[in-house]
Amino acid sequence: MTLTETLAAIGPADEEAMAQARALHGRLTKPAGSLGALEELSVRLAGLAGACPPPLAAPAAVAVFAGDHGVHAQGVTPWPQEVTAQMVTNFLAGGAVVNALARQAGATVRVVDVGVATPIAVPDAANPDAADLDSDSGPAGPTAAGPTSAAGPTSAAGPTGAAGPTGAAGPVAPGGAALVSAAVRAGTRDLSTGPALTPDEVLAAVRVGVGTAEDLIDAGAAVLLTGDMGIANTTAAAALVAAFTGAGAAEVTGRGTGVDDPTYRRKVAVVRAALDRHRPDPGDPLGVLAAFGGLEHAALAGFILAAAARRTPVILDGVSTVAAALVAVALAPDARAALVAGHRSVEPGAAAGLRHLGLDPLIDLGMRLGEGSGALLALPVLAAAVRVLHEVATFDSAGVSEK
Numbered sequence: 001m002t003l004t005e006t007l008a009a010i011g012p013a014d015e016e017a018m019a020q021a022r023a024l025h026g027r028l029t030k031p032a033g034s035l036g037a038l039e040e041l042s043v044r045l046a047g048l049a050g051a052c053p054p055p056l057a058a059p060a061a062v063a064v065f066a067g068d069h070g071v072h073a074q075g076v077t078p079w080p081q082e083v084t085a086q087m088v089t090n091f092l093a094g095g096a097v098v099n100a101l102a103r104q105a106g107a108t109v110r111v112v113d114v115g116v117a118t119p120i121a122v123p124d125a126a127n128p129d130a131a132d133l134d135s136d137s138g139p140a141g142p143t144a145a146g147p148t149s150a151a152g153p154t155s156a157a158g159p160t161g162a163a164g165p166t167g168a169a170g171p172v173a174p175g176g177a178a179l180v181s182a183a184v185r186a187g188t189r190d191l192s193t194g195p196a197l198t199p200d201e202v203l204a205a206v207r208v209g210v211g212t213a214e215d216l217i218d219a220g221a222a223v224l225l226t227g228d229m230g231i232a233n234t235t236a237a238a239a240l241v242a243a244f245t246g247a248g249a250a251e252v253t254g255r256g257t258g259v260d261d262p263t264y265r266r267k268v269a270v271v272r273a274a275l276d277r278h279r280p281d282p283g284d285p286l287g288v289l290a291a292f293g294g295l296e297h298a299a300l301a302g303f304i305l306a307a308a309a310r311r312t313p314v315i316l317d318g319v320s321t322v323a324a325a326l327v328a329v330a331l332a333p334d335a336r337a338a339l340v341a342g343h344r345s346v347e348p349g350a351a352a353g354l355r356h357l358g359l360d361p362l363i364d365l366g367m368r369l370g371e372g373s374g375a376l377l378a379l380p381v382l383a384a385a386v387r388v389l390h391e392v393a394t395f396d397s398a399g400v401s402e403k
């Protein structure tokens with residue numbers, strides 16, 4: 001679908017299904033309210049699906065969007081830019097945190113190059129079947145269904161190719177991920193000296209995200225997870241969060257990968273100057289993306305919107321995915337119904353963004369990695385919330401006396 005069609009397909013939560021889920025919770029063999037936040041989550045998922053119970057949350061697929069940032073030139077991070085490409089290679093080889101956590105959670109991983117600035121080395125596919133989580137490289141389980149296997153032909157990026165030259169999914173190393181090459185440009189321009197992206201580049205990146213979500217859902221995914229990789233992207237994310245929440249630069253800028261005091265001060269100054277320079281209008285979400293980027297934020301916004309249009313839950317991860325959710329909800333307020341806040345990242349912009357969205361994170365482990373790591377840890381919680389509605393007996397059916 002085009003972005004316009006995607007936005008038009010996003011509708012509000014189904015109040016009737018939510019009422020049914022609330023009523024069902026009152027009949028299940030547990031004191032009312034005893035499952036806390038799990039209950040409200042399952043009610044929201046019923047509202048999204050328009051059904052009670054909503055579908056079980058499997059198979060699950062995480063998409064990690066990778067891009068580079070011109071603002072890297074301002075010294076806002078200690079890491080060299082080429083680490084973005086090197087970490088993509090690590091994802092493909094199966095050696096990153098996202099791979100370990102995806103194997104643990106029984107999710108597949110797709111990596112989308114939407115704007116990496118340096119060449120990506122694709123590891124040899126020693127065993128192309130190994131990315132199928134049914135294999136020995138990961139735990140077998142109901143979520144390890146073939147159709148979403150990262151190694152499958154659906155990874156060939158037909159629909160995501162709107163942005164330009166798009167590669168078929170690359171070879172997959174054992175336990176690794178498929179690569180979709182859909183770079184819109186080799187990193188953004190420096191947001192501190194001018195717009196990071198042109199309007200056309202923004203739209204192209206958003207389309208990559210829309211196509212990725214559609215592709216994964218068409219291949220069977222029942223829940224989508226967001227991930228990002230981009231050295232210096234917490235600077236762009238902070239500016240995006242400030243633009244949509246109205247918070248000041250110091251409130252939303254964090255230490256990212258762990259920057260020292262002088263770098264942190266420089267980073268806050270860069271975000272403050274960029275906000276002054278661009279005077280972003282939150283009523284023009286695509287204009288805000290053009291001002292600050294990044295390409296992965298734009299693609300993530302499209303990914304979230306397409307999930308909402310297909311009434312599929314999408315688990316947010318860290319600050320970049322929260323920033324993208326702010327863009328998505330500014331474009332289509334009803335998209336909020338599809339959002340599940342996976343975790344509370346240490347990065348202050350993540351908490352500020354979640355507050356603005358009115359979402360409570362499922363877990364809070366002091367993490368600040370990105371890559372989809374927090375979303376993957378929250379996946380079993382979401383899956384459990386749904387399974388309870390499917391499987392727990394009622395007082396009537398189990399013959400348990402009520403109070």
Ligand SMILES: O=C(O)c1ccc[n+]([C@@H]2O[C@H](COP(=O)([O-])O)[C@@H](O)[C@H]2O)c1
Nearest residue numbers: 077230232234256257318319345369370
């Ligand atoms: O989202 C988070 O919680 C998060 C917090 C700090 C760092 N990161 C990751 O670190 C990279 C950006 O950090 P930096 O310091 O280079 O801006 C990028 O790849 C992010 O995925 C992610």
Ligand SMILES: Cc1cc2nc[nH]c2cc1C
Nearest residue numbers: 079083087257369370371
């Ligand atoms: C090593 C490394 C891994 C990452 N994963 C996500 N962002 C990252 C940033 C760095 C620097």
